[in-house]
Structure formats: structure tokens, C-alpha cells
Amino acid sequence: MTRPPGLSVRLKLTLSYAGFLMIAGVLLLAAVWMFLLRDRPTGDVGVLSFSNFLRAFNPRNFGPAVFGPAAVMVLVFLLVFGLVGGWILAGRMLKPLTRITDATRVAAHGSLSHRIRLRGREDEFRELADAFDAMLERLEAHVVEQQRFAANASHELRTPLAISQALLDVARQDPDSDPGELVERLHTVNARAIELTEALLLLSRTDQRSFRRKPVDLSLIAEEATETLLPFAEEHGVTLETVGDVTPADGSPALLLQLTTNLVHNAIVHNLPEHGNVRIETAVRSGFVMLTVENTGEKLSPQLVWTLTEPFQRGTERVRGAHAGVGLGLAIVRSITRAHDGILSLAPLPGGGLRVTVQLPSPR
Structure with a gap:
């Protein structure tokens, strides 16, 4: 399946994690900023300078009894927000992998006709899904071919056996028949059966590639x-x-x-x-x-x-x-x-x- 180029899963996850880290940092800075603004004198409404920010951030200006509970609440919120957001984001990112796993379970139970057919732009998951579909297609074709071959081989091997059985039945019912002719015909049928068996063995050997180059x-x-x-x-x-x-x-x-x-x-x-x-x-x-x-x-x-x-x-x-x-x-x-x-x-x-x-x- 031809697909347009897309972002790789590694890059998507990298951008996602970086984005959440940036959001967490912004929220943390905003919380600290709001905390410092709340504790500034009422008359000083201007924009905080860097020096004023450092003086305001000095722990001597506010005690742990004030900043500690607020910081804990912010951290708890960031933890919950990160867990929930990461869970949802990872689920969306790994959803194709879940479909591939489900298809693997279906194939493991003997159903080779199932296909993933994952949609979307080209990335590692789509490439894996396409390779898995191609493998299932080859396996299904191979199984069908082997089943057809086994049925044909059984039929071909049964033919000389049936001919031998018929010749022996005729000879048993006719005691005056020429045994030399019977032996000659049985020899011909047996030679054909041996030739067919050797051909089947050779075919199996080549399919397994059990030879040295x-x-x-x-x-x-x-x-x-x-x-x-x-x-x-x-x-x-x-x-x-x-x-x-x-x-x-x-x-x-x-x-x-x-x-x-x-x-x-x-x-x-x-x-x-x-x-x-x-x-x-x-x-x-x-x-x-x-x-x-x-x-x-x-x-x-x-x-x-x-x-x-x-x-x-x-x-x-x-x-x-x-x-x-x-x-x-x-x-x-x-x-x-x-x-x-x-x-x-x-x-x-x-x-x-x-x-x-x-x-x-x-x-x-």
C-alpha cells in the first residue's frame, strides 16, 4: 500500500512529551507568579522587575507555612494532570499497536484471512501493519497451496495403489491368468509409484532449502x-x-x-x-x-x-x-x-x- 510520508512514532512521542513538559512548566511558573503577585503590597502594581522578582522570591519574605501547602497542591494537580493526559495521549499513540496485537491473536487461532488495513500516513506502526498484512497474505496463499498439493498428491499416490489392487483382484478371481503378465504390469505400476514418491521427496527437500551452496x-x-x-x-x-x-x-x-x-x-x-x-x-x-x-x-x-x-x-x-x-x-x-x-x-x-x-x- 502506497502512503504519503508522515512523522515517525518516535518524533510524535518526543513532541508529545516535550509539549506536556512545557505545559507543566508554564503552569508551575504561573502558579508561582500568581502566588508572588498575591503577596505584593497593594500600591505596587507595576510590572515586576528582575531584582524585585528575586527579592520577592526570597524565602524570608514568606514562610513555608504559606508557600508549602500551595506548592503541594500545585504538584498534586500537575501529577494528576500529567497522568491523565499521558494516559490518554499514549492510548491514542499506541492504538495502532493494539489493532496489530488483536490481529495477531486472530491469526494465532487459525484465521489467516483477517487483515489489519491500518489507515493513515506512513510511520513505523503503519509499516509494521502493512508488513503483517503481507505476511498473512503469503501464509494464507502458502496454506492453500499446501492443502491443494496434499490433496493432489494423495490422489496421485492412490491411483497406482488402486490399479495394483484391481490387478490383484482380477488375478485372484481368475486362477488361469498369466502370472508373468500380472507381475509385469504390477512392476510398471510400482515403478510409477516409486517415481512419484521420489519426486515428492525432492520437492519437499527443495522447499526446505536443506542443501549447501x-x-x-x-x-x-x-x-x-x-x-x-x-x-x-x-x-x-x-x-x-x-x-x-x-x-x-x-x-x-x-x-x-x-x-x-x-x-x-x-x-x-x-x-x-x-x-x-x-x-x-x-x-x-x-x-x-x-x-x-x-x-x-x-x-x-x-x-x-x-x-x-x-x-x-x-x-x-x-x-x-x-x-x-x-x-x-x-x-x-x-x-x-x-x-x-x-x-x-x-x-x-x-x-x-x-x-x-x-x-x-x-x-x-
Whole structure:
């Protein structure tokens, strides 16, 4: 929220306390002045000079029996006035803090939809309230995302288990069925369940950022991923092209290799039926290191591209059925990119296909 500049809370409190101190001093001087005027001779009505003031203020001119009770009354009045005024003033100044505390209690009971929305000019309390609102917004979005992810993960993990149960039920009802075929199908289903579980574990690891950063060269990682997937690309009739100079970065070599491998694998699978092409480029640009993977393929709508990084979003209209995967490839890429404080962007190519760019901070 954009706010006009305002006085800080420290300055407001300073001015308030100084103001009350000045008021107290004025009241005290006025009380003493009135006391001295009351005790002056009747004929001497002129303005008091400094010397006359000093002579009048001499304790020998009036005894403690006269000035003492009056001074006590004045001090009691100033004390009460200061306490009441300070209490009211502090309440007004700290009222925003009370709203923030109430919002914290509401959030502590599980309600993340509550917002403070503190009005007024910019100061420390408004800045704290805006930061708290932003934190609640991020927490609410994170909780919703985790709930959706948990529901999707449960569904995806239940599918291979349900298939295995169905295969076993059919085999139990048909004693003459071929056990070799049953074993082969169960092996395929089990391999898919293991692949999904490993992907979920990797996604959890990257979300927690439980890894050590080391100096790496993205160009070497891109070459390693390309060499690993070259037979797979040849099998699908896809040409791989890797370009780029030395591209230093800081991060986990294993996770960055997983990121690059996922991108290249997706580019191979989601490509043209034949004569497809995948281009992997690494570069250093204005304080960032870039990894770009482009592939030919069908034309994609911006709406579909926007959802591809969500977990279990496979984009089925452009996936070859035998290589549908578990739907976590780009979700893992996004998580690894975030864990390395990078930016992931996807853009459809005008002639068909997709461009995926990973932008990471340059090493310091």
C-alpha cells in the first residue's frame, strides 16, 4: 500500500512529551507568579522587575507555612494532570499497536484471512501493519497451496495403489491368468509409484532449502544433462543443441542438474512427433546467470503455459501418452529455482513450442 510520508512514532512521542513538559512548566511558573503577585503590597502594581522578582522570591519574605501547602497542591494537580493526559495521549499513540496485537491473536487461532488495513500516513506502526498484512497474505496463499498439493498428491499416490489392487483382484478371481503378465504390469505400476514418491521427496527437500551452496558452472551442467538424455532424444527423433560460454553460479550441483535434466526431458517429451529440436543456452547478463531451454512443438495458449508449473499439471493435450510422467517436472524446477533465489519464466513460442528461462543471481 502506497502512503504519503508522515512523522515517525518516535518524533510524535518526543513532541508529545516535550509539549506536556512545557505545559507543566508554564503552569508551575504561573502558579508561582500568581502566588508572588498575591503577596505584593497593594500600591505596587507595576510590572515586576528582575531584582524585585528575586527579592520577592526570597524565602524570608514568606514562610513555608504559606508557600508549602500551595506548592503541594500545585504538584498534586500537575501529577494528576500529567497522568491523565499521558494516559490518554499514549492510548491514542499506541492504538495502532493494539489493532496489530488483536490481529495477531486472530491469526494465532487459525484465521489467516483477517487483515489489519491500518489507515493513515506512513510511520513505523503503519509499516509494521502493512508488513503483517503481507505476511498473512503469503501464509494464507502458502496454506492453500499446501492443502491443494496434499490433496493432489494423495490422489496421485492412490491411483497406482488402486490399479495394483484391481490387478490383484482380477488375478485372484481368475486362477488361469498369466502370472508373468500380472507381475509385469504390477512392476510398471510400482515403478510409477516409486517415481512419484521420489519426486515428492525432492520437492519437499527443495522447499526446505536443506542443501549447501557451491560454485558451479551452468554450462557444464547443461552439457551433462544433454549427454545423459541424448539417447532418449534420438529415440524420439529430437535434435539437442547446447550453446553458451562459462556460466558461473552458486548453488547445489545435484539440484541444478536435476533442474536442467527436468527441463530438457520435458522439452524432448513435449515436442513434435518427428524432426523436433531442443536448444539449451547458458549466458551471463547484467548480474544474472541465465539458463534457457527452447523446444519446438504445438502452439500453446498463455493460459495453459501459466498453469504448467503447478504440481500435477501435465498439459495432456501436448503429452505423448507413454511419457506422461508424474506431473511434477516443472513444479520441481520452480521449487529449485526459488530455493536458489532465482526467477522462472515460461513463454509460448510464436511458431509453436515453449521457452523456459531460469534466472539465477550471479555469484558475489
